[in-house]
Amino acid sequence: MTVLPQIQEFTGDLVAIRRDLHAHPEIGFEEKRTSAIVAAKLEEWGVEVHRGLGGTGVVGIVAGNRPGGRRIGLRADMDALPMDELSNLPYRSTIPGRMHACGHDGHTTMLLGAARYLAANRDFAGTAVLVFQPAEEGLGGARAMLSDGLFQRFPCDEIYGLHNSPELDEGQIAIFPGKAMAGASFFDIRITGRGSHGAMPHKAADPIVVATALAQALQSIVSRNTDPMQSAVLSITQIHSGSAYNVIPEEAVLAGTVRFFDAEVGALVHARMRRIASGLAQSFEVEIAVDIRDIFSVLENHPAETAYLAEAAAEIVGAENVLTTPKPMMGSEDFADMLQAVPGAYCWVGHAGTVALHNPSFVLDDGILPIGASLLARIVERRLASA
Structure with a gap:
């Protein structure tokens, strides 16, 4: 040396x-x-x-x-x-x-x-x-x-x-x-439902149920939508919701990152995230706002x-x-x-x-x-x- x-x-x-x-x-x-x-x-x-x-x-x-x-x-x-x-x-x-x-x-x-x-x-x-x-x-x-x-x-x-x-x-x-x-984006997904007493879930549009379904669905993007020869990662790193044992909250937030080596792959992942969120919003009768930010080239x-x-x-x-x-x-x-x-x-x-x-x-x-x-x-x- x-x-x-x-x-x-x-x-x-x-x-x-x-x-x-x-x-x-x-x-x-x-x-x-x-x-x-x-x-x-x-x-x-x-x-x-x-x-x-x-x-x-x-x-x-x-x-x-x-x-x-x-x-x-x-x-x-x-x-x-x-x-x-x-x-x-x-x-x-x-x-x-x-x-x-x-x-x-x-x-x-x-x-x-x-x-x-x-x-x-x-x-x-x-x-x-x-x-x-x-x-x-x-x-x-x-x-x-x-x-x-x-x-x-x-x-x-x-x-x-x-x-x-x-x-x-x-x-x-x-x-x-x-x-x-890799290039990278950060995302925040806000689910707005309807809160209720924890003992009366039928009166709620439970954002936590939607958040868990969405978290699982998003993991299918890399395994089922991107070319297996093109590397990508989607990681949910934060879930925030609720403040009491007996209250179904009104909101839940997911956050995380997407990584990719090809800008087109990144764009595909982002598009699928928005489409899946839109579909779940309609299915569960909640609002889902998806914010994806380009952070790293x-x-x-x-x-x-x-x-x-x-x-x-x-x-x-x-x-x-x-x-x-x-x-x-x-x-x-x-x-x-x-x-x-x-x-x-x-x-x-x-x-x-x-x-x-x-x-x-x-x-x-x-x-x-x-x-x-x-x-x-x-x-x-x-x-x-x-x-």
């Missing part, structure tokens, strides 16, 4: 930054403290700073010492999740209901490490554009930055991102071209940029530790929207630990910080080696 020596020297500083961010997590579009720290560090290292894109987003600009018109983007997400932390870490979350359970504190720190290195050396021909994005966790932070003119104000010829992975071995990096992460890595990133990864962790066999994931990532605007690639960096992401006991291995920072810095140096 060949972590860049200068980055290795200040790894202790990166660990301190990451642990501070971990102790003070902020969810999407609330990353005021986090973005202030990012901006302050960038300014300290002589990086040109722009704030306020997409709400709390930050963009840093590092110009190389050699002339060149090409511009390489690097992106990291900053937001935490709305959940309590159950670890016993000395730097665990100090904010109830907030936790960095996906490693975005690490991603932010890695990009800061790359920024410090690039600003100190500037041995490249062109410009590095450092994108610190808010609200990746289903709130549309990438789209907000794009709507604010991210690539109009800060054009990029290519852009790269990464994510930590406890599912890979420590020191492995996985990257492959094509569809790599399908993440597709561009072939050439995937190869460039894989070559840079081989310099950092060795070619034997770079995994290029396609293994698409049903998880989603809103970097997908940036990849629809600019060619680029996204990879996963393995680290010690086996607790899954989004788990209240998740722990990010700090050993990943110099690896990720070196990879991000190296892709800039490689792609801007000459004008």
